[in-house]
């Protein structure tokens with residue numbers, strides 16, 4: 001059997017680059033025949049951060065990049081047409097969706113639901129053997145215990161609602177060989193998106209200033225389960241391999257879960273492709289987090305200790321004052337951003353531009369609670385975590401890569 005050809009949609013700004021690096025490593029044998037990566041960004045020259053490794057991957061003969069407007073169905077269909085002489089694409093990895101948390105409902109419907117749905121419809125039409133959808137941790141769970149795929153966890157905000165609705169829309173496509181991977185807070189080399197990258201950057205500023213990093217949220221048990229990007233990539237691949245010989249019916253029998261309605265009932269009439277609220281929808285769904293049981297406290301302690309400082313909590317009075325003030329977000333950021341700018345501008349060699357920012361938006365400063373169980377993926381698919389521990393070692397690697405490519409300040413004294 002020859003290695004499959006693979007389509008990767010979206011996620012250039014989150015974690016699809018890591019998957020491409022797994023499928024076609026810089027050195028060594030590719031796992032696939034050819035990979036076509038499709039996203040809205042330009043890569044020559046890049047209009048988003050792509051990292052030094054992906055720039056090199058693009059020179060591999062097996063890797064092709066297409067810049068495309070994925071809101072146009074005809075464009076999506078064209079992306080499924082292989083180059084002349086090449087076998088059709090057999091696996092599709094769907095990383096699409098608007099990941100910025102402050103986007104409106106209309107933007108979420110157009111860029112998250114409709115884009116994924118159109119790609120999925122085309123994939124079903126072409127009978128691809130596996131369609132693996134990445135679901136970000138836009139949910140709130142209870143802080144107690146860890147939550148498996150059977151549990152009804154609550155989508156978080158506008159983004160969460162429509163990302164979750166997208167899963168229902170995909171689940172409703174019966175002949176789509178769909179499998180969903182729902183992840184924790186992702187971090188890893190060349191990943192500048194998300195709250196962990198932000199925490200690493202901000203912790204470095206406090207380390208530089210030799211001050212404790214302080215959180216607005218009480219030290220109680222606030223799970224914020226993490227996952228390494230190499231495991232996101234590894235699990236996406238493992239799920240494609242698991243799905244391909246089975247097909248949707250068998251996969252539903254082995255791993256199907258109810259994708260429960262979590263939206264306003266009235267929306268179903270106006271949103272194209274949205275299944276009726278009472279329609280029972282089943283799809284294979286797997287959680288993925290690492291084995292660290294990360295919490296706000298453990299993540300805070302790990303990142304700050306890496307940069308030689310400590311993680312503390314504002315006291316009750318400080319907190320009450322902060323939360324009452326509309327400009328609290330701006331004031332907190334003044335410290336981070338000023339410190340980071342100073343680090344960047346005193347770096348030797350200089351850093352002409354960096355994809356990293358110490359600015360924490362409202363969402364990043366809000367409290368998030370997410371505890372997922374990864375047991376099902378390990379037991380049903382037999383996946384083994386490559387990076388089970390969120391720790392100083394994995395953070396060190398992330399920072400090291402940023403240093404090598406000139407994205408991270410090189411300071412004489414300490415970090």
Ligand SMILES: *[C@@H]1O[C@H](CO)[C@@H](O)[C@H](O)[C@H]1NC(C)=O
Pocket residue numbers: 069070071072
């Ligand atoms: C993508 O296509 C849609 C629909 O034609 C259009 O409204 C939008 O402006 C396009 N986006 C870009 C970046 O060209």
